[in-house]
Amino acid sequence: MRTAIDKIRELRTLHEDGLLTRDEFDRRKEAVLDTAYHDARAHAAASSGESTELGLMAGQEVGPPNRRYRLQRLISYGGRTEVWQAVDLATEVQLGHGAQVALKIHPPQRAGAAHEARLLLEEAICARRLAHEHIVRVFDWSQDAATGSVFLIMEYLDGEDLDAVIKRTGGLALERACALLDPVAQALDYAWTKCGLVHRDLKPANVFVQADGTVKLLDFGIAGSSNGSAAPGNSGSAAYMAPEAGDPQLAPDRALDVHAAAVMLYKMVTGTLPFDAGRHARASERAEALPQPVRAALHAGFAPEPSLRPPSVSELLRRVRAAALPAPGPAVIAETPAPAATSRPSAPAAAPDLRREQERRARASAEAEREARRQQLREQLRRRLEQDAAQAGERAGARRPDRVLAGLRSMSPEARQAPAAEQVLGSRLAYATIATTAPAAASLAPSAAPYASRGRLRDRFLDDSAQGPELVVLPAGRFQMGSGSDEQQAALDAGARKAWLEREVPRHLVAIGRDFAIGRHPVSVADWRAFVLATRWKPSGDVNWSAPGFIQTDEHPVVGVNWHDAQLYVRWLSTRTGKRYRMPSEAEWEYACRAGSGTPFNVGDDIRPDQANYDTRFAWAGKERGVPRRGTTAAGSYPPNAWGLCDMHGNVWEWVQDVMHDSYEGAPIDGGAWQAGGDQERRVLRGGSWLYHPRYLRSAVRNGFAARLSNDKVGFRVVREVE
Template identity: 30%
Template sequence: MLTGEILRNRYKIIKLLGSGGFGDTYLAEDLDLPNHPKCVVKHLKPNSDPTVLQIVRRLFDSEAQVLYRLGNDSDQIPRLFAHFEEQGQFYLVQEFVDGEDLSQEISPGKRLTEKEVIKLLQEILEILAVVHKKNIIHRDIKTQNIMRRHQDSKIVLIDFGAVKEVNTMMVNAQGQTSVSVAIGTHGYMPSEQAAGQPKLCSDVYAVGMLGIYALTGLQPHELPKDPTNGEIIWRNWANVSEKFAGVLNKMVSYHFRDRYPSAVEALQALTPQQPQRRPPPPPASKPQPQPILNLSRRRVIQIAGWTVAGISLAVIGERLLSLFKSGNRNTTPTSSNSLQTFQFETVTVDAQGKINNRSNREAKYFVEDLGNGVTLEMVQIPGGTFTMGSPEGEAQRDSDESPQREVKVAGFFMGKYEVTQEQYQAIMGTNPSNFKGEKRPVEKVSWDDAVEFCQKLSQKTGRTYRLPSEAEWEYACRAGTTTPFYFGETITTDLVNYNGNFPYGAAPKGEYRQQTTDVGKFPPNSFGLYDMCGNVDEWCQDIYNSNYQGAPTDGSPWLSGKDNNVKLLRGSSWYYLAQSCRSAVRSGYSRENRNYIVGFRLVAAALA
């Protein structure tokens, strides 16, 4: 249609607002009403097959009645003023919403706070609940289809996808009708909707993805998915409470049966409950382990399985503390004179990820015999002082990496590699790993499993083995560097096993292996330690705290905090993007959980 054209001697076209596969949308004015108020005209262009036209006509009338009804039920859904057909073309005339769509509030690279996103989702779900109570599916929830009205700043839901079916109707040789393409937008559209079987919870998925977009600044189609179960990975970029993260994860679950059935239930989950007048009675039985407690905004770790530790948490805590305190005692007759030396090459890269320097280095180590030809190599880490945490100017840092502080660390030994599957098998008699391989790191081990491994290894060898403190881990990882990575300003997948689809800084995209690799495959840091970033996350002794206020400065573990069940992970994994591999990145994870991206590395006392 052309500017100035008049439909039905009443609706004068002002300008084109947008075009799509279903047709065009125009701004118009109603000449029959005083002051010629503005309205929106949608021109739908169906297939011209006569049989299809007959079917579309029925569908069009039916959907128009739905839109009439919705507009009367809420002032936050544009009213439908008229619908008509002319020469096989279909037209809808709707209320004009004077406002801006949510792409003005939510845009790439912009992040809203948890409080802001919760409020926004509540506003959207309140309208959508009205729609869902009538068993109507919107099918195209996205920022462009949600308006913020200038008059009262209320959210208005526009552009229901149902009417778009008029352009996708097909008729086969038997005269049966079908919809040829799914209605929706890539990234916001869940699997069942993409398969042409949308449900009310499909809209819930789209709202959840919109919320994640608002939190992360990443558009829904840019977010990676877990290759094993299709779940969205998003917490790498977001700082949210565990409760809100749980709601969002349920909203965007891959399987529709795992989501909230409709906007009504999703809204209830986001609405604070009134406090009870009296506390509920205690549970009759021991509570089951709670879902993952990842208090870092960077990560989401999909739960691979739950187990109940066979050792008392109190006993483990006491033993772990005693193990650390004995860290300065030499528990075996081995002396520093018995150490061996190994040579290795280190590399550094420029801001684009290109290697700009190679250095030959050497370090001392000892070998522990675990039996049956399996050995453990422990590298000597000299004592020293370093700045722990990240500077405020470091790109993509998080607040829990602050404040920076000077920490003095005594010398110790650390595993040259992450504990491998053959080493774990030699001590524990089992191999829980998802990605099998003797030289690959063991994974799917809980914090308690790792502590038990240390205890059994200590009993077998007579030497005290334990998990590193968080300060020891970062000191060993940095190996004297102050850059985001021990390779320099960035990394590449030639140097680290991580999700290469998401590079850091000016580095190029790289390989996403989607699994662990053998330890020692990539260059080590200057201390001679391999895979300190990437491959698998590594347990530390410490309790997770949301910042470094009050943290020890002597290299000892921080064993006080809000929740002893939430322990530290360091180092990132094959699963995560480059930014999560920075030397300062830290995460909290429930101690009893096992996951195929989590392993550990050992520390032993310094030799006399």
């Protein structure tokens, strides 16, 4: 948990970002300090057995004063806990809309049961280690100072658990039941492979089917490790518990989950449990209707002897599906020609293999269509650039560099030597350098890139052991930086705060005088892992970059990295490749993001859920909405901009080199990083992220964040200087 000092630092950051007034900051700071005192009192009361008998109710606010949650409705309750739908009031202040969360609460009337509270906290610890798409995400845990109740803050799920599905249907078709358990098997395989964890309380109530069909595994509260577990051996639900579960001499094994999954599958198909409390078999008409091989496979799954069960839930499902396949009769075999027989799937796993092959072909076909569209767009862009170049040649006489230089020579020696003029001189020379190579009018065109990228490159390490990130080489050029009045009014209409918009003005022309290469994607998990292994870097924040709480593969952008960590990475990369890597300046980042566009987004005046990863419950212009991803997405999940750069909008906020300033007054106009003045404790973030409203994704948006902090919404990309 964060300390009171950490929470006060975050409040100060919100105040500096304009999201909290001074009065609000002072009031909430005092609340944090009060909570630290009350938490100590509540802990002492719990230790002495004191508790309150007041129950929870809708509309009640729980949590410490600086992070409150308003209860909306009771979702479910069990022997030890209640699960409530709630609104996160802190996000209501920060984002303008309250995030929906689920609170798993150890209720006030049980606040004296220290062992039950400990199990709830163990669930939080286990679940935060498991970042998988089919395991419910647990964000944090906290305690309500007034009641002493401990609770988990979890992802809110919209749908129903398998218990409700079984009651509603009376029983499912075998293939449908197996399909619902496939994601559960994947989650259990992941928990075992990554952490050696066994769930130990697998039952229909702990499997949740969302409205969009996604399946989530809940409740790792009594999960056991192969190295031992603190939870009692007989923990779990009796109807699904294996006979050996109560043996304290046995370490938790996957056979426990296999037994429970087999009982679940039997109940999902037949609507009843396979045996009573004494493990005597129950008769069921639906069970008798199942083919004998299927019944045999299910009975093997909940066999009393663990060694007779399949080694995993995935293997159990494979055997059940194989047993359900019709066996060919002798007459069919005799009448079937030999070539057809050889083409028929002969292995039990042929049906899943066929589905995977069909899915692979569909993905390949879709990728071919996307590549054809990209090629068409490249050809259109090439023709446009040729036209622009021809027009530029006709106008070159009016923009010759010698005329620009003549203007510079006309300045007095005192003016040229003045410190304030040094930056202007450099920028005007940059204008002179690019004047004959870049069309002026097209540089501000809202729908087309004025210059083509110079291609891609990827530097090998000097020892030939690996490669750095993939880069796109961008040409020198000029663009309008910031936002105009029309865009600002549209942002206000979309709910943007005036203090944020003031950072984007005055809009000004920036000239970037030389080519540079920038990461095609944000730095990936694989890139960061190579750095960690080579340098033994240790994180300083609360977010685990390798398990941030949502699924991350090697292709996802790394998160949990602060600005200083990013500086270490670019220095290390420079050493390994022999090239000059650094962070992008804010101007370089916006130039790369816009790719010649002058609209709020590089895709036009609006942005859609299929173009970027953001909180798609909201829309920029009140148009298209979707289902939010609730985490980062892998590289290539969305189309690139006109220069081939991906995820410039959304996915993760990206660190740049610049210090945070309240406006562009006095900003460099040569594309360099602005590092003098401003708030030296904060650096600029660009691009928005997966959790944010689309108004934060605009090309011009500037966010300031403490350089020493990190979270699961911030990453970065690199720049390499081009000789």
